[in-house]
Amino acid sequence: MSLKSKIIFLVCFVGLGIALNFFLNSYIQALAISFMINSIMAMSLNFITGVANQFSLGSAGFVAVGAYTSAVLTKEVFNDQWYFIPLTALIGACVAAFAGYLVSLPSFKLKGDYLAIVTLGFAEIVRVIFLNWNHVGGPRGYNAIVKWPNFTMAYLFTGAAVLITLYVLYSLKISWFGRNLWALNEDEIAAEVMGTPIAKNKRTAFLISSFFGGLAGGFYAHNMGYISPGSFGFLLSVQVLIITVLGGLGSISGSIIASIILTVLPELLRSLPTKVDVRMIVFPILLILMMIVRPEGLFGKKEIWTFFKKEGGS
């Protein structure tokens, strides 16, 4: 992007935040923020599962670590000052990255799909720890977390987090590191013989992914104002996985589009005047349809902007 288009983009981004504060009702505003947080989670998973091709089922675990770290820090260290939220979310992301590092140590020693099992176990362990940790509320959850003062702030900071996540993960995807990961999932043996340490590359990818999972957690906690172990169950990991698959494994920007769809759709369905929860029927059907019609997801491995212009780049 040229400098001029960067400035225009920035002005639109900020202007939209101020304008929407007046024009949207609070329900739609909440939905918009929740879509942004979902898209960070999905991009995070997409980096490890889409770009690095390592199947993870533990998104919820990293989100939980980030959420609790960030919430506790804002309350107990920074006296509920909302402008510390970006900082505590960042610290939460680092703690999640460290957790990711620990998880990655045993996961990539052996070849094969051990990661799915290890991450699944990790997320469950995290949930059980918070469930039994009375200082952070145990099963009752952690309450009265400070929230953003208004929609504009929530929008600007969460939106910035989305853009940063997109930028970082996309830059890495098209960098030498992305090329390492790509070669590695084309042929591990050949990649290793050409001088790439396989486990080290996978670990690094996993650490990066965990970082952004944790970041999403921090924003989640301060958007909801309340978190409990129940918010970070297996269902959350599955939801994030569905978003990622819908957008296209390997398409970072695709995860954002899929987040919009899968955040808005359930709300539309919720308003249908039926007794049963239609979402439970529509989602599986949607998934099955996609597997048949477009198994590579909406965008495959490609980024959205490659569909608009000949050569890529941001």
Place this chain on the structure above:
Amino acid sequence: MIKSILSLKNVNLSFGGIKAVQDVSFEIHENELLGLIGPNGAGKTTVFNIISGFYKADTGSIDLGDVCLLKLAPDQVNKVGIARTFQNIRLFGNLSVVENVIFALQQKIDHSWFHSLFRTKKYLDIEATLRTRALSLLKIFSLDQLADTPSKSLPYGLQRKLEIVRALASDPKLLILDEPAAGMNHSETEDLKKLIQFIKTEFKLTVLLIEHDMKLVMNICDRIVVLNRGEKIAEGIPAEIKANKQVIEAYLGKRS
């Protein structure tokens, strides 16, 4: 004076009950083309896998100059100067021809995360240089026209060639080729022969070559090591090997 670049001493490896490699010792001299031959199942590929770090020898030693290879992982073996190809071609199929080569080249570079993340001029320059270097290497082997095609869509012979170019890109001292002529027709084999000789002189390389095609081996190798049932049964210049009774027996079966 003859200088040895790689030496194997009393290397042994069994898989369960099968002694795949038994007490094998040989040396590769600097700048020579050494052929490793033997009937199917003789243990040739296994020797390659031990050298390149995929299998750990039960006993014995392997040294590249002063570097002991026994404890090194495959990526480290590459770093100390050995590159290889595979009996079944292993390209990165969905990566383009040039990216296969860039991948090999970029392993030699200390990338900075900072520069890659912010896509600084320095980073973009490095990327551009890598591409230029890859293209000029491909040009030597007349593959530059195909630079941006996915490598899996190359014809078989060219895939073999690209695999060799990719190995060369990691700038090895020793290049080891596992049956590069496998599946090739007569004229492709002729081309391959020229290619190997060309690389050896042009890149001042030492080459270890596993080959089934006797004519090819006898034609181009400086010396030959013969394996049979995991054991070394002969070693010498092509003329000696041709005349060796044990070798003839191993290939044609014992006459009763």
